[in-house]
Amino acid sequence: MSANQIIRLLTLFAMLFIASCDSESSYEVVSSAPLNDNQFDFQTGALPLPKEPANNLATEAKFQLGRHLFYDTKLSGNQTISCESCHLQSLAFSDGLKTAVGSTGEKLDRNSQTLTNIAYNSSYTWANPLLKAIEEQLIIPMFGEFPVEMGINDANRDEISARFSNDVAYQELFNLAFPNQQQAVTYPNIIKALAVFNRALISKDSDFDKGLLSSAAQRGQALFNGEKMECFHCHSGFNFSDSTLHSETVFVSRPFFNTGLYNLDDTGSYPVADNGLYTVTQQNKDKGKFRPPTLRNIAYTAPYMHDGSIATLSEVLTFYANGGRNVASGENAGDGRLNVNKSEFVSGFDMSEQERDDLLAFLNALSDPIFIRNPRYSNPFNSEAAQ
């Protein structure tokens, strides 16, 4: 590496960390007040406070109610699954599956995402610019029919809410979370409580956060932030995603990118099961575009991509080094590397084995072992049963 290159890299780091090198990669650790207006502690450490909807500020009571609901199979129509079924804490609230199966046995088309730091997402689900809050996203797993996930519908909605309103422990939890309400067990309240619990799942204790990067991880970080591999363009900022906002954010961007995973036709189509952002906007330029997920806890959340079609992190790096994926045969055949909608940042690069190992070391340094064992986020019924 020449002296010029080193200076360029150092300059780049400085720009990334001090202010921003472009509108997409503002990196600022805000020393915000540790508590919200309700004295709720998001425990964000050095990270900024999340942006909360004005009508659903977090309280400890909402958090605790949401935590119970999250882990309770009573919330699914046939009482077979809970939110946890697809979002296990030990896997940073993902499920290790390519794609999951809903409560009634329907196969889902999308990989279950990590819930790590979703408080900072500027949009929700893999590709939807309209869903701007966790409250809005929750509608899909709870009530969605295509496919059915939790399976709450017009036929069973009253029966399901009665499971909670008839339960003394839940009556208390609901009344604490939503005081002075005649009937606190309502779907809007269930959604609010679940959203608060999800919003509080903050990961901030990785080796990266602690400044404990090995020399390999430091070399990997340099590659990550370099113009050769371009990773940081889409995975920028404190949450390693361009699609990030927090309580101090002024300009919000909700980017979506096509990475060349598929290419079924000359308009850049992905398989019909999931054409990404296009499904919502119906504009050809949006075919195959998805939200860049956070890379925090990425080592815990295999398999990868919106459809779980890449098994390991190392293979993901190969995929980006190749500038996309050429599917040689089968119903999804097509050269993703030539996808017309592909991001200009996915242009491919040479990668030595050393560089691969260094990048993997850096990505592994984004893992937060405290987060996946934090008793505050764990199943409350286990600890209650033990008492």
Add this chain to the structure above:
Amino acid sequence: MWSNKLMLAVIVGALTGCGNSDDTTQSNANVAKTQDVEIQFSARAGNEEITCQTMTSVVGMNNINPQFKDARMYVSEVALINDEGDAVNIALTQDNKWQYENVTLLDFETGEDGCANGNTALNSVVKGTVPIDNYNGVQFTLGVPATLNHYGIDGDDAVSPLNVMGMNWSWQKGHKHLRMDINGFNIHLGTTGCELVDANDESVDCGSSRPNRPNYHWDDFDVSKDSIVFDYQKLVANSDINASAKACMSGNDDPDCQSIFASLGLALDSGLCVGGDCSAAQTWVSVE
């Protein structure tokens, strides 16, 4: 303000024909300024009322016997047309159930058999009041107006009937304006292509979207005895319905939507009325 007797007189007036309402107006000019109205709707496949069991009527190009899984729709901006040709909005009875502001949910599914995910309650009527006058026409919009479309299941705007789960269209952050599902063929009509334009104030622009809200009008409608009939057989007359599961989810390039939208009187690419007049273009709604 209303005496029972007067209420009865006005209801009888409404039921026996709008022509009688002049008498009511004159004799009770200081009191009775409005009359109750009920617009009756029905949903059929051919000559058969829609049911959630396998029907004897046949539908689609392949003449299959439909079993409905869902049959619901929102109607809004329902108005009667007076002698002067003015459309007079019906002020809907706010019942906290079927009607909210200017929207009514029509529900033709029984919640049983094929419709087990629905609910048992049914509604085939729009109820409200209009100023006393002579009316001989009717018009309405099929769908939830843009101003109410984002009301949902969550939040403080979760109001009935906009919070009905089966009619929520979560991924488009709106509602299914119309939902008619049978075995093997689902039709969900809703607004598509909305975009978030100003992330700062979080506003969503549906200005360049496809509204997919057909509006229909009839110049010859007697509210006392006529009803508005939706005929599923005509809606899917040119649809290739067979054993393989298909759906029209209002996608602007969905081949399964082409003939459905033609029946609705809508242009698939723009989501607007064909020739600016859905009534002239549509083939599936009639007055009887």
